[in-house]
Amino acid sequence: MTNAHSSLRDATIEDLRRHAPFDQMDRDAMRYLASGLKLAYFSKGATIASPETGIAGKLHIIQRGQVRGELADPPGRDVVEYADGECFPVAAVTAKRASTHIYVALEDTFCFEVDADVVAELARRSAPFQAFCSGRANALLQRSFAALRTLYSEQSASSHAINMRLGDILRRPVLQCLPDDTLQRALQAMHARKVGAIIIAQTDGVPLGIFTERDLLRCAASGTLDLNATIETLMTGSPICLPMSASAAEAAVKMVASGIRHIVVVDDGKLAGVVSERDLFALQRTTMRGIIGAIDTAVSAPALVQAAADVRKLAVNMLAQGVGAEQLTQLITSLNDKLAARIVALEAARHGIEDIDWCWIALGSEGRHEQTLSTDQDNAIIFASGESAPVTRDRLLPFASAVNATLDACGFPLCKGGIMAGNPKWCLSLVQWQECFANWIQDPLPKALLHSTIFYDFRPLSGNAELAQALRAWLIARVKDDARFLRAMAQSALDSPPPLGLFSSFQTSSKDGSPGTLDLKVQGTRPFVDAARVMALASGIGLTGTTERLRACADAKAIPRDEAEALIEAFHFILLVRFRHHLNGNPALANPNRIDPASLNELDRRILKEAFRQARKLQTRMSLEYQL
Amino acid sequence: MNPFSWLFGNRVLLQGKQREQLQSWRAVAEPDLSLPHAEVRHVVVDVESSGLNTSTDHLIAIGAVAVKNLRIELQDSFYAVLRQKDPSTHENILIHRIGGTEQTEGEEPVDALLRFLAFAGKAPLVGFHSPFDEIMIRRAMRQYLNESFRRKWIDLAWLAPAILPVLAVETQGLDEWVARFGIVNTLRHNALADAIATAQLFLVLQDHARHAGKEPVRDLLDLARGQQWLGQR
Numbered sequence: 001m002t003n004a005h006s007s008l009r010d011a012t013i014e015d016l017r018r019h020a021p022f023d024q025m026d027r028d029a030m031r032y033l034a035s036g037l038k039l040a041y042f043s044k045g046a047t048i049a050s051p052e053t054g055i056a057g058k059l060h061i062i063q064r065g066q067v068r069g070e071l072a073d074p075p076g077r078d079v080v081e082y083a084d085g086e087c088f089p090v091a092a093v094t095a096k097r098a099s100t101h102i103y104v105a106l107e108d109t110f111c112f113e114v115d116a117d118v119v120a121e122l123a124r125r126s127a128p129f130q131a132f133c134s135g136r137a138n139a140l141l142q143r144s145f146a147a148l149r150t151l152y153s154e155q156s157a158s159s160h161a162i163n164m165r166l167g168d169i170l171r172r173p174v175l176q177c178l179p180d181d182t183l184q185r186a187l188q189a190m191h192a193r194k195v196g197a198i199i200i201a202q203t204d205g206v207p208l209g210i211f212t213e214r215d216l217l218r219c220a221a222s223g224t225l226d227l228n229a230t231i232e233t234l235m236t237g238s239p240i241c242l243p244m245s246a247s248a249a250e251a252a253v254k255m256v257a258s259g260i261r262h263i264v265v266v267d268d269g270k271l272a273g274v275v276s277e278r279d280l281f282a283l284q285r286t287t288m289r290g291i292i293g294a295i296d297t298a299v300s301a302p303a304l305v306q307a308a309a310d311v312r313k314l315a316v317n318m319l320a321q322g323v324g325a326e327q328l329t330q331l332i333t334s335l336n337d338k339l340a341a342r343i344v345a346l347e348a349a350r351h352g353i354e355d356i357d358w359c360w361i362a363l364g365s366e367g368r369h370e371q372t373l374s375t376d377q378d379n380a381i382i383f384a385s386g387e388s389a390p391v392t393r394d395r396l397l398p399f400a401s402a403v404n405a406t407l408d409a410c411g412f413p414l415c416k417g418g419i420m421a422g423n424p425k426w427c428l429s430l431v432q433w434q435e436c437f438a439n440w441i442q443d444p445l446p447k448a449l450l451h452s453t454i455f456y457d458f459r460p461l462s463g464n465a466e467l468a469q470a471l472r473a474w475l476i477a478r479v480k481d482d483a484r485f486l487r488a489m490a491q492s493a494l495d496s497p498p499p500l501g502l503f504s505s506f507q508t509s510s511k512d513g514s515p516g517t518l519d520l521k522v523q524g525t526r527p528f529v530d531a532a533r534v535m536a537l538a539s540g541i542g543l544t545g546t547t548e549r550l551r552a553c554a555d556a557k558a559i560p561r562d563e564a565e566a567l568i569e570a571f572h573f574i575l576l577v578r579f580r581h582h583l584n585g586n587p588a589l590a591n592p593n594r595i596d597p598a599s600l601n602e603l604d605r606r607i608l609k610e611a612f613r614q615a616r617k618l619q620t621r622m623s624l625e626y627q628l
Numbered sequence: 629m630n631p632f633s634w635l636f637g638n639r640v641l642l643q644g645k646q647r648e649q650l651q652s653w654r655a656v657a658e659p660d661l662s663l664p665h666a667e668v669r670h671v672v673v674d675v676e677s678s679g680l681n682t683s684t685d686h687l688i689a690i691g692a693v694a695v696k697n698l699r700i701e702l703q704d705s706f707y708a709v710l711r712q713k714d715p716s717t718h719e720n721i722l723i724h725r726i727g728g729t730e731q732t733e734g735e736e737p738v739d740a741l742l743r744f745l746a747f748a749g750k751a752p753l754v755g756f757h758s759p760f761d762e763i764m765i766r767r768a769m770r771q772y773l774n775e776s777f778r779r780k781w782i783d784l785a786w787l788a789p790a791i792l793p794v795l796a797v798e799t800q801g802l803d804e805w806v807a808r809f810g811i812v813n814t815l816r817h818n819a820l821a822d823a824i825a826t827a828q829l830f831l832v833l834q835d836h837a838r839h840a841g842k843e844p845v846r847d848l849l850d851l852a853r854g855q856q857w858l859g860q861r
Contacts, residue, residue: 008820012702015812039700039824041831043839064810108809110828113699 009034016061016112019085020606024128032125036118039063042105049089050102056092058113061085065109069101079500080613081106086606093119094133166251166265167244170273176201179208179232183219186211186231197262197274200235205270209235212262239264244272251275295338301406304343308410311335315579326547326572328579333369336412337362337461340379343406344462351399356392357384359460359467360403363419367457368529369545372578377404377412378419378454380426382433382467389429396427419454433471441479444488452489453530456537457544472542480540489537490626493530494619498612499523520581521593524574524608527615528567531622535559546571559621570614573607642773646742650773653745659752661780661846665834668845669696670782671706671747672754672827674819675761678712687768688712689734690744691819693827694751698834700827706747707820709734710768737772750779752845756802756826758783783852784829790855791836805829 013030016022022030042048048060051072060067067082069089082088082103092099093116114122123130176199177186186198190213197212211231219225219234241264242251251263261277291314294307315332344360364378365371381400383392401422408414421427428436437455440448456475460468479485499518518524529546536542536549539558543549547568554564581595597605622628642650659668673692679685687710694704711734734740744765755761758781769777788805789796799808806813806825809832813825837848 007818008702008705008824011821035703037702039702039828039831040698041828041835043832043835046835064812108832110811110831 012037015063016085021128021132022085025126029122029126029129033114033118033122036114038113040111040113042067042109042111044105044107044109046105048103048105048109048111049092049099051098051100054098055096055116056089056099057116059087059090059093059116059119060103061087061112061114063110063112065111066106067103067109067111068106069103072100072102075102079616080609081500090133094123164248165244166242166246166248166263166275167267167272169248169275169279170244170265171279172273174199174271174273176271177231178203180230182227183225183229183231183234184227187216187227196276198231199239199264199271199274200231201271207239207241207264207266207271208232209237210239210262210264210274211235214261241266242275243267248275248280252280255280291335292338295335295342298342299346301409304339304406305410308336308339308412311339312411326568326575329370329372329575333366333371336366336371339410340366340403340407341462343410344403347399347402347406348463351402353395353399356396357464357467358382358396359463359465360421361458361468362461363458364454365457366461367459367544369459369548370525370529370575372575372582375412376415377407378415379404379407379421379461380419380455380458381421381428381463382471383427383429384464384467385429385431389432392429393424393427397422397424400427430467430471434474437471437475438478441482441485444485446492449488449492453492453533456533459544476537476540476542479537486534486538487626487628489530489534490622491628493527493534494623494628496522496526496530497619498527498615500609500612500616517594517596519591519593520574520578520595524593524612524615525571525578527619528571528574531618534622563617567614567618570611573611577604577608642738646738649742649746650775653742653749656750658750659780659845661752661849662844664843665845665848666698666838666843667696669694669749669751670754670830671695671749671751672823672830673748673758673761673765674755674823674826675764676819677760677764680760685764686712687764689819690740690765691821691823692744692747693820693823695754695827695830695834698831700824700831702824705820705823706744708740708743710737710740711735737768741769741772752780752782752849754782754784754826754830756784756805756829758785780849782830782848783856784826784833786852786855787833787848788829790851791833791840791842802826802829 009031012034013022016030016033022033025033042065048067049056049058062082062084064084067086067088068079069082070079088103089099089101096116119133123133172193172195175189175193175195175197177189179200179202181200190196190198197210199207200209200211201207209232211234215234215236239262240254240258240260242254244265244267246265254263255261255277263275264271265273265275291307291310294303294310298304298307311332314335315328340360340362348354359382361367361380361382362378363380365375366378381396383389383396386392400420404414404420404422414420419426440452444452458468458471525546528550532546532549532553535553535558539553539556541549541552541556543552550559550564550568550571553559554561577595577600578593582592597608600608671692671694673690675687675691676689677685677687689709690706692706694701696704735743753762762779762781766777769775784805785802788799792799795808799805802822802825806829809829811825811828813821833848837843837851842848842851
């Protein structure tokens with residue numbers, strides 16, 4: 001083989017290597033593949049493969065261009081777009097059968113063609129290619145999780161508290177004064193800020209010394225305490241400094257070795273902050289046990305606010321350690337449940353409502369156990385029906401509003417739509433709730449349907465759970481066979497189609513000033529959530545979580561088991577992307593759920609597309625079932 | 629060189645086996661130009677030379693790839709660097725990236741050209757600005773094999789505007805045509821890579837020609853020639 005031949009072949013291989021699964025295949029397998037390639041051209045609009053062309057004899061790999069695949073019968077369903085490096089029809093070529101889909105070039109497209117025999121031989125020679133052929137979505141998903149774990153395993157070492165950089169620990173602005181300030185002034189400042197140390201620095205920021213409570217004790221003991229002395233004469237000079245990049249562990253060692261409690265942190269020789277022994281202890285707090293303990297013993301808002309912040313920090317660490325989306329959402333939800341329950345209990349005690357029979361219910365994503373890190377609060381109260389409902393409600397409302405305010409302080413912003421227990425509309429007796437739900441079911445207007453999607457995911461959080469259970473039982477019985485209402489719910493569930501667009505790989509919107517982005521909540525997770533809700537209601541399933549609902553639907557034979565598992569996997573992947581996006585998202589985007597698909601790596605983009613494809617499948621199933 | 633060589637023609641001394649190879653190429657039947665071009669094997673050619681002057685510069689390399697059944701057969705391809713007595717100028721090397729050593733260590737021209745004949749057979753040849761490729765190859769054939777090598781060439785520089793006149797208004801040269809159809813040439817100025825890019829353009833033109841009812845090979849030749857008479861590209 002001449003140089004030109006081999007360099008051309010290598011260039012072709014390099015080209016393919018930019019895409020899965022070719023990036024995983026070894027050199028020999030790639031050479032074998034390259035040796036069997038033909039290059040074909042398809043003008044815009046040309047049909048590349050279809051059921052009519054008989055047994056699929058060739059695998060197409062797009063060299064450059066765009067191809068749209070859709071189910072041949074009935075047409076218009078299961079639409080997927082393929083771009084450079086993507087293959088079709090994988091299943092048909094592997095199984096040596098006719099394709100069930102029609103593939104049409106969306107623009108002038110060049111495709112490599114591989115004979116089915118070469119594909120079969122390649123699958124024998126290469127395990128990654130075999131995996132790709134046998135279950136493409138599944139294999140891709142596993143790879144993304146594996147990639148995520150590797151990516152974060154490097155970070156997880158540093159996310160261990162003691163390995164954190166001092167620069168990342170510094171929180172408060174450092175308390176400092178000038179050398180010629182008086183002792184009195186320094187002590188006043190320390191007292192006002194409730195800190196045990198003040199740093200003395202020149203105007204250029206170079207630290208000269210430190211004055212701590214211990215220094216005060218030393219001065220007092222020596223009997224030379226003069227409040228008007230300049231701090232310069234009393235401070236401990238040449239304080240021990242560490243750079244921002246030093247670890248918490250280094251600081252701890254320095255403290256022990258020098259018998260001191262404060263380390264001055266400098267950035268390029270200039271004062272950047274101070275780390276105290278207490279700061280280092282606080283690092284150990286963000287363990288699950290620590291947080292639960294802190295919540296259970298909290299008696300005031302500040303402690304709860306701290307616990308809420310720690311929940312977030314823990315979530316970041318867990319994500320960093322590669323914990324899956326399902327476990328992560330469950331963990332966050334259960335810790336948030338505890339937190340909310342504690343807040344409710346504290347406020348209940350404060351408001352003296354022991355004689356009332358009430359139940360605090362979580363709605364929306366919290367009701368579904370699907371809280372991510374940017375979630376508004378959605379909650380309500382059910383109280384036992386009695387003769388004086390308005391009176392009971394008036395007594396409960398101040399309590400509910402107080403809980404709402406504390407939750408807000410803890411980082412669960414007030415619901416913009418006012419869906420909160422402190423809103424008189426959503427603090428109702430059991431009978432009133434039944435009337436309210438009955439109205440929505442009777443008259444499924446858009447607003448009623450929107451409320452249904454939030455309220456029907458209710459779940460008791462605190463108080464008398466039997467009230468919530470009674471409402472749930474009533475709702476199941478009322479809705480299960482109401483074909484008209486279920487059809488309306490199904491219809492509204494189809495309102496948010498997954499963004500697998502017609503003319504680009506992802507259909508991104510330019511609404512709300514974020515062009516080129518897609519909404520992982522509205523377009524990503526919501527199709528799953530909404531469809532699972534309808535299917536659960538139709539099957540008389542009282543569960544609220546999307547995952548649990550889908551599994552229960554499979555148990556009830558409302559949906560094939562493997563389909564349910566594929567849906568759950570896809571749903572979790574989108575959730576995971578949302579999580580990661582919340583953690584390292586672009587703050588410039590007003591909506592934390594908006595993501596620019598171009599910011600994802602190629603693999604994640606492909607999997608996200610597969611996940612959206614699952615969502616489309618689910619919507620298709622529903623539209624067929626309800627003949628929409 | 630013998631001062632009387634013009635009287636006797638080039639004294640080309642081929643060895644027995646080489647003579648056989650040349651004879652067997654001569655014996656290959658001419659293609660039937662009335663057959664559909666989609667079914668006939670075409671060979672897309674690109675050459676590299678020591679410069680752009682067709683009377684003084686000489687052939688350095690040939691890259692070629694076969695197109696059949698509307699597919700580029702990537703393995704059915706050809707590449708040869710002809711051994712040079714003196715490597716070409718530095719500036720020229722910078723263009724085609726065939727270094728001096730590679731040039732002086734290239735294949736014996738006689739063998740390379742015989743290999744090319746065996747590869748190409750009598751297939752219609754395709755090029756972009758093909759008269760240049762044609763002259764370079766014919767001079768080499770004459771010099772080393774004493775073979776006139778008169779072949780049918782389809783020049784895409786004429787065929788493209790003949791088939792796509794609207795696009796031709798603002799598209800000129802191989803680079804622009806290739807870019808117009810999103811053809812990616814990873815190794816520009818490598819004769820084989822350029823031949824493949826040219827072949828991709830040929831696939832596009834074949835597709836358009838078929839839609840316009842131009843099926844036989846002859847139609848492509850006529851279209852290109854007619855456009856050349858019009859003098860518009």
